Amino acid sequence: MLPPDADGADPWVGDSSRWFRSPVVAGIRFTRSMIAFLGLTSALIYGASDFFGGLASRRITALVVSFISQIAALIIATIATLSSQQHWSTSAVVLGLVAGVGGGIGTWAFFTSLAIGPMSVVSPGVAMIYAVVPAIVGIALGERIAPPGYLALVAVVVAAVLLAIPRQRDAARLTPRAIVYGSIAGLGYAGYIIAIGRTPRDSGLVPLWIDLIVASLIYTVALLVNRVRRGTGELRGFRDRTAVVQSILAGVLLAGGNVLLVIGLHLGELAVMGVLNALYPLGTVILAFVIVKERLSWLQIVGVALALGASAVLALV
Numbered sequence: 652m653l654p655p656d657a658d659g660a661d662p663w664v665g666d667s668s669r670w671f672r673s674p675v676v677a678g679i680r681f682t683r684s685m686i687a688f689l690g691l692t693s694a695l696i697y698g699a700s701d702f703f704g705g706l707a708s709r710r711i712t713a714l715v716v717s718f719i720s721q722i723a724a725l726i727i728a729t730i731a732t733l734s735s736q737q738h739w740s741t742s743a744v745v746l747g748l749v750a751g752v753g754g755g756i757g758t759w760a761f762f763t764s765l766a767i768g769p770m771s772v773v774s775p776g777v778a779m780i781y782a783v784v785p786a787i788v789g790i791a792l793g794e795r796i797a798p799p800g801y802l803a804l805v806a807v808v809v810a811a812v813l814l815a816i817p818r819q820r821d822a823a824r825l826t827p828r829a830i831v832y833g834s835i836a837g838l839g840y841a842g843y844i845i846a847i848g849r850t851p852r853d854s855g856l857v858p859l860w861i862d863l864i865v866a867s868l869i870y871t872v873a874l875l876v877n878r879v880r881r882g883t884g885e886l887r888g889f890r891d892r893t894a895v896v897q898s899i900l901a902g903v904l905l906a907g908g909n910v911l912l913v914i915g916l917h918l919g920e921l922a923v924m925g926v927l928n929a930l931y932p933l934g935t936v937i938l939a940f941v942i943v944k945e946r947l948s949w950l951q952i953v954g955v956a957l958a959l960g961a962s963a964v965l966a967l968v
Contacts (some may be wrong), residue, residue, distance in 0.1 A: 687965045689915035690927030696908035699935020700901045702942075705935070707897035711888030713762045714877065716898045718870040722810060724901025724909065725863040728856060732880075737855030747858035750846040751865025751878075757839020758866075759873070760832045768829025774815040776830075778929050779944065780837025782808045785844050785925025794920045799964055806961035807926045813954030814932035844928060848921040859913050863906075923965055930958050 700720070708715045764773045786804055793855060798803075843862070850858040877885055915924045933955060939945040947955075 673929060676776075679715070686915055686919035687927065688755065689911050690919070690924045690965075691930065691962045693908045693911035693915060694930040695934040695937075696904050696911065697928070697931035698936070699938055700904035700908060700934075701900075702935045702938040703897045703904065704901035707894040707901065710891050710894040710897075712782070712885050714887060715872065715888040716894070716901070717758060717762075718867070718874055718904055719895060719898035720902035721863060721870055722869045723899045724906040725860075727903060727906035728860050728863050728909070731754070732856040732860040735855055736823035737857045738851065738853040738855060739750050740851055743850050743854035743857045743913045744861055747861025748848045748865055749788065750843045750858060751862040752840045753846060754862060755839075755866040755869035757836045757843060759869075760839060761836035763847055764829050764832035764836055767832065767898045770827060771876055773829060773833045774817070774932070775812040776833050777837040777840070778811040778815040778932060779808060779839040780834065781844075781927035782811050782926045784838065784841035784923040785848070788805070788841075788845050789848075789920055789922030789925065794922050794967075796920065796923065800923070801960040803964035804922065804926050806957050807930060810954045810958035811926075811929040811932065811962060813950045814930065814958065816934055816948065816950050816954075841925070844912070844925050847925065848916040850913075850915040850917070854917075856910065856913060859909050863909075878947065927962060927965065930962075933958050 704713075704716050704720055707719075712939055761777055764777070786808075847858055847862070874885070910926060912924065935953070936947060936951055
């Protein structure tokens with residue numbers, strides 16, 4: 652939790668320009684409920700990004716989708732960063748680098764684990780690690796919330812796991828290799844949000860910009876390596892206009908989710924924002940139901956209800 656001001660005022664309610672020097676949010680008085688709303692909204696946008704990225708991955712390779720979406724997100728983040736007020740510092744750049752490595756490796760490991768292991772086990776496992784680790788770190792660093800808030804955090808973790816369980820069970824067998832890659836993915840994502848959460852509050856979007864640059868470089872190198880090892884077959888995916896548009900849309904949504912996440916982490920608590928952000932499957936599940944008419948399992952329905960109820964509690968405590 653943010654330390655109280657000298658006059659004893661609650662730092663949850665105040666001028667955002669004290670912590671986030673951006674004309675987008677400067678002067679806005681953020682309350683606890685607004686910050687919880689930022690966390691849930693960023694998760695929904697992340698889920699929507701995953702949905703369109705998933706559609707594109709049915710047509711071209713996941714690596715090409717990741718590359719295109721990262722470049723699209725980087726362009727938007729570059730414009731937003733250069734057009735806003737920010738404070739450059741060594742810690743902002745270094746932590747942005749750490750976040751970029753963690754997020755890039757986490758995404759690569761996640762796709763790999765899904766390719767070699769059962770999605771019904773791997774995806775919920777990754778979501779659980781992503782939710783629990785930042786919460787533990789935040790509480791260990793001294794963040795405190797009201798007792799009902801802790802129960803809500805546990806409920807959100809359970810909801811994240813339920814939402815990540817697909818309707819159809821995967822026939823793939825869980826192997827030690829899949830467990831290792833899934834664990835790396837969860838820890839990579841957790842490391843990303845922890846690193847961003849520890850950046851100076853006046854750094855604005857600088858850490859996000861650095862993070863996206865690093866992730867884009869990682870995917871560029873991976874594409875070049877595959878080009879040398881496997882030829883140009885994978886690069887033909889850039890000719891699929893539908894997949895490219897879907898990938899760009901995924902990147903635009905990724906940038907939007909990232910911006911909200913940075914604002915929420917700079918103004919709120921790592922434990923709360925980290926756990927709420929792990930509800931990203933909620934956005935994917937909702938869009939899959941509305942757009943491609945995928946039916947929800949009863950576990951996912953319970954997860955949706957639990958996620959919304961727990962989020963409301965976190966907004967009120």
